[in-house]
Each structure stands twice: as C-alpha cells, then as structure tokens.
Amino acid sequence: MIIDCHAHLVPPGLLDAIRANAAKFPSIKVIEDGGSLGFSFAGAKPTRPVSKPLSDIAARLKWMDTQKVERQVVGGWLDMFGYEIPAEEGAGWSRLINAHLAQTAREEPRFVPLATVPLQDGALAAEVLREAHQSGFKGAMIGTQPKGKGGVLDDPALKPFWEATNDLGSVIFIHPVFESGDDRVHDYGMANAVGRITDTLIAMSRLIYAGHVGRYANARIVAGIGGAALPYVIGRLRRNYQLDKDKLGDPDAALAAMYYDTIVQDPRALRFLADVVGADRIMMGSDMPFPIGDLAPLNIVEDTPLTPSERISINGGLAQRLFGL
Structure with missing residues (x-):
C-alpha cells in the first residue's frame, strides 16, 4: 500500500458550514475572497484565502491516481486552526473542522484524517482529542505555536493534552504555522523555504529538552519536513545536553523515538x-x-540509496502500521 503521510484538506462542506455558523464564532472574522474564505483570528492579520486545491477533492483523487498513492493522511490547514481565539470558542471551531474531516473520510475512505484540537487550552485540547479518537481519528495534526505567535508546545498548561496523547497512543503530527516567529523571513519566499524549518526546529527542540518525547512515549510524534534541521544539528543538541544532563531531555533518544x-x-x-x-x-x-x-513524492524515495525493504517501509509500510490501515 502506497501512503502519503502528510497532506492537507479543507472539505468543501466546511466552508459552507463556517458561513452558516459564523455567529457562533465572534472572535473569527470571515473574509469572503473570490468565492473562498480567509480568516482573521482575534484581530490578527488575515490569513490567505483557502485555495481551490485545498478543497478540490476530485483533483486530489486524480493526483493520487497519477502518483500511485492509495491512501493519504490529511490534516486541516494550519492557517485556520485559530489558536488565538478564546478556548471554548476554539474548541467549537476544532469540533466543526473535525466533523467535516471525518465526514469526508467516510465518503472517501482513501483519506485518513488527522484531527485538530484547541491548543490554547490543554484540558480542552485533551477533551477534543479524546472525542476525535472515539469518532475514528488516529491522532491530530498540531501547530508549533499554541496560543498564537510565540506559544510553545512544552507549556505546562498543555500537560493534560500530552497526557491524553500518551493514554490514547495518538499519532501527533507537528507542523509549522502561519507565522514562523521571525519577521526576517517575510521576503524572497523565505517563509516557506526557511521559516517553516526554523519554526519546527525550535518547537521540536523545546519538546526534546523538556523531556516530552520520553515522558509521553506512547504518543507517536511525527516531526514534519524531514525533522526540519534536527538531524543536521544533532551534534550541537547533544553537546548542549551534555553540559546540563540533569535538566535536559536526551536528544539522541528523542530523535530515535520520533517519526519523520x-x-x-x-x-x-x-x-x-x-x-x-x-x-x-x-x-x-x-x-x-x-x-x-x-x-511527485515517490521519486525522492526511488532516487535515494535505500534497500528494497526500506523503500517499502517508507512508501507505506510504516504509515500502514502507525495508522492501523
């Protein structure tokens, strides 16, 4: 089975539901843009509008057929996770997104959905995650900066969420967010080329040093974008750990325990x-x-010196086991 483990989907019905339920989300400004929607959360600068390819299911399935991809793991779109809005409102927003992702997966079983959760509140995030598992999700895609720009995943307030991921054996896919946290990347297309990397690197390094990867070992943590720069900087991470072992989590053990x-x-x-x-x-x-x-994601696996069994695992074997497919 060929499985794409990292993709994004905004079900078309979700956009209609957002329009119909706008009054329930007073902290979210919905911006009509060429038949699509953009969002401003709690007065923050507007997101990009939802692009057609995010919602075009027929085109997505055609692409999957062309690429010989049998199943695709889909999270929502990070720009619209809305971690900046009040917690109860955020929980309702997450539940609305999850309901439409689940419905889409029921209608098209080639999609394997990842939930979103309101990371602005650890207890509510845990509650929504448990609900998602009960409805068939295997885990969640989360952004690197809860509570908005500058938030950290090792925030003590998120302890209930991380405990839930461990209890449930959740697949937790960690993904960069709309704002990388560094305004220097907003030129030359660097928000994508560099900002997503630095954002992920910082978020993951904090989780590693905080000890979360070992403490919540039953959660299956996926570090997106090939682990960002983590593999390249492991020597520096290790050296920093050796200078303060009593306080820091072991980066070598963490990298060996995560997925990419x-x-x-x-x-x-x-x-x-x-x-x-x-x-x-x-x-x-x-x-x-x-x-x-x-x-064209199969090409890099084919072009990399790997054994046949390694290619089988990378192209779907591991994902099949993690997601119970």
Whole structure:
C-alpha cells in the first residue's frame, strides 16, 4: 500500500458550514475572497484565502491516481486552526473542522484524517482529542505555536493534552504555522523555504529538552519536513545536553523515538536523515497541495540509496502500521 503521510484538506462542506455558523464564532472574522474564505483570528492579520486545491477533492483523487498513492493522511490547514481565539470558542471551531474531516473520510475512505484540537487550552485540547479518537481519528495534526505567535508546545498548561496523547497512543503530527516567529523571513519566499524549518526546529527542540518525547512515549510524534534541521544539528543538541544532563531531555533518544516525513527535496538529505534516525522511522509525504512540498513524492524515495525493504517501509509500510490501515 502506497501512503502519503502528510497532506492537507479543507472539505468543501466546511466552508459552507463556517458561513452558516459564523455567529457562533465572534472572535473569527470571515473574509469572503473570490468565492473562498480567509480568516482573521482575534484581530490578527488575515490569513490567505483557502485555495481551490485545498478543497478540490476530485483533483486530489486524480493526483493520487497519477502518483500511485492509495491512501493519504490529511490534516486541516494550519492557517485556520485559530489558536488565538478564546478556548471554548476554539474548541467549537476544532469540533466543526473535525466533523467535516471525518465526514469526508467516510465518503472517501482513501483519506485518513488527522484531527485538530484547541491548543490554547490543554484540558480542552485533551477533551477534543479524546472525542476525535472515539469518532475514528488516529491522532491530530498540531501547530508549533499554541496560543498564537510565540506559544510553545512544552507549556505546562498543555500537560493534560500530552497526557491524553500518551493514554490514547495518538499519532501527533507537528507542523509549522502561519507565522514562523521571525519577521526576517517575510521576503524572497523565505517563509516557506526557511521559516517553516526554523519554526519546527525550535518547537521540536523545546519538546526534546523538556523531556516530552520520553515522558509521553506512547504518543507517536511525527516531526514534519524531514525533522526540519534536527538531524543536521544533532551534534550541537547533544553537546548542549551534555553540559546540563540533569535538566535536559536526551536528544539522541528523542530523535530515535520520533517519526519523520520525506519532504526534504534532495536525495542526499533523505539519505542523511535515514543515517541519523533510521529508515524505519521515515514515511513518504507530499505536503499536498502546497507548491513548496513534493508533488511527485515517490521519486525522492526511488532516487535515494535505500534497500528494497526500506523503500517499502517508507512508501507505506510504516504509515500502514502507525495508522492501523
């Protein structure tokens, strides 16, 4: 089974539901834009509008057929997770998104949905995650910055959420958000090329040093974008750990315990990732439908020096086990 472990989907029905239920979300400004919607959360600058490829299911299935992808793991769109809005409102927003992702997966079983949760409140995030598992989700896609720009995933207030991920054995896919946290990347297309990497690197490094990867070992944590720069900086992470072992989590143990996608766009980088973390921790991914992703994702696996059994695992074997497909 060929499985794309990293993609995004905004079900068409969700946009209609947002329009119909706008009064329930007073902290969200819905912006009509060319037949689509953009959003402003709690007065923050507007997101981009939802692009047609995010909602075009027929085109997505055609692409999957062309790429020989049998199943696709889909989270929502990070720009619209809305971590900045009040917690109860955020829980309702997450539930609305999850209901439409679940409905789409029922109608088209080739999609494997990942829930979203209101990370602005750890207890509510845990509650929504448990509800999602009860309705068939295997885990969630979460952003790197809860509570908005500058938020951290090791925030003590998120302890109930991380405990729930451990109890449930959730697959938790960690993904960069709309704002990287560094205004220097807003030129030259660097928000995608660099900002997503630095955002993920910082968020994951905090989780590692906080000890979360070991403490919540039953959660299956996926570090998107090939682990960002984690494999390349493991020597520095290790050296920093050795200077303060009594207070920091072990980065080598953490990297060995997590999972990764193949979205590194260079076979040399994928080979290096496999050398550092093991090919058995890597899953093929596309970041569909975003152009910065890998829209022919089987090619890099074929072009990287790997054994046949490693290719089978990367192209779907590992994802099949993690998601119980």
